[in-house]
């Protein structure tokens with residue numbers, strides 16, 4: 001049985017791990033969660049991103065959400081914002097594509113060009 | 122939407138957009154009354170009485186990226202199809218409560234779906250938000266308050282992978298004990 005007490009242990013372990021890894025990737029991932037995004041699968045995309053980050057023991061990437069950004073016809077969309085680089089918006093993202101975006105772009109720095117639907121300079 | 126849990130995720134987005142810092146999400150299934158009742162209560166900016174009147178129509182939205190608001194009209198359609206309905210109570214500056222009912226056994230009722238995934242997405246992407254989840258099945262209650270989780274965690278971010286992993290297991294076990302909603 002899991003209990004709230006378990007969190008004390010997790011707390012100690014995580015604090016140590018965080019110190020080691022801080023600042024390696026410096027990246028923010030934003031999943032659009034308007035009605036249009038959710039209806040086209042944003043929740044599953046978010047779950048895939050969280051899972052892939054965990055599998056690769058990446059703890060210094062912030063995953064967050066936004067409302068609808070007006071790209072309703074290209075949902076689910078995911079922004080990858082690396083510090084010092086222009087934000088990249090991926091569209092029609094599936095859980096599988098999301099995993100490739102995590103390993104390819106976020107971890108290995110390779111922008112997945114064919115899935116990009118918008119960039120900002 | 123394919124699941125009631127996705128509607129819940131969507132309705133909570135309205136609370137987040139309204140600047141809420143606390144959201145209570147509840148689901149209550151009762152076989153005797155043949156009723157599924159969901160509720161989302163927030164402390165966001167609230168709505169005026171005129172807004173509450175209009176919000177069932179898809180042409181009502183305060184968003185600027187798109188001219189129609191779909192979230193509430195879709196929930197209304199889903200519940201009315203199942204002999205239920207949506208109630209909205211709101212007060213400007215205080216908050217909003219949205220309730221939806223469904224006849225539990227109605228043939229058109231969409232599955233309740235993956236509520237754990239809905240909660241994990243919300244927690245991971247909104248670590249500052251105080252989310253409480255309550256599920257009642259035939260009178261038995263399970264609840265989890267992120268305020269309690271955060272208190273135990275101290276400086277450790279609630280969205281760190283080991284915490285999310287714990288959360289998933291805890292919700293699975295707790296919900297498993299009282300019963301999942303079909």
Ligand SMILES: Nc1ncnc2c1ncn2[C@@H]1O[C@H](COP(=O)(O)OP(=O)(O)OP(=O)(O)O)[C@@H](O)[C@H]1O
Pocket residue numbers: 034035036068135136139163165166167168176181182183184189190191192193194217
């Ligand atoms: N919890 C809430 N607090 C304050 N205002 C709300 C709340 N829920 C809804 N509203 C108001 O009602 C409007 C309509 O909501 P609805 O979910 O139907 O559409 P939307 O959020 O504007 O767009 P969409 O859901 O399609 O992304 C919102 O734009 C907002 O102004």
Ligand SMILES: [Mg+2]
Pocket residue numbers: 035131132134135190191192193
């Ligand atoms: Mg909405």
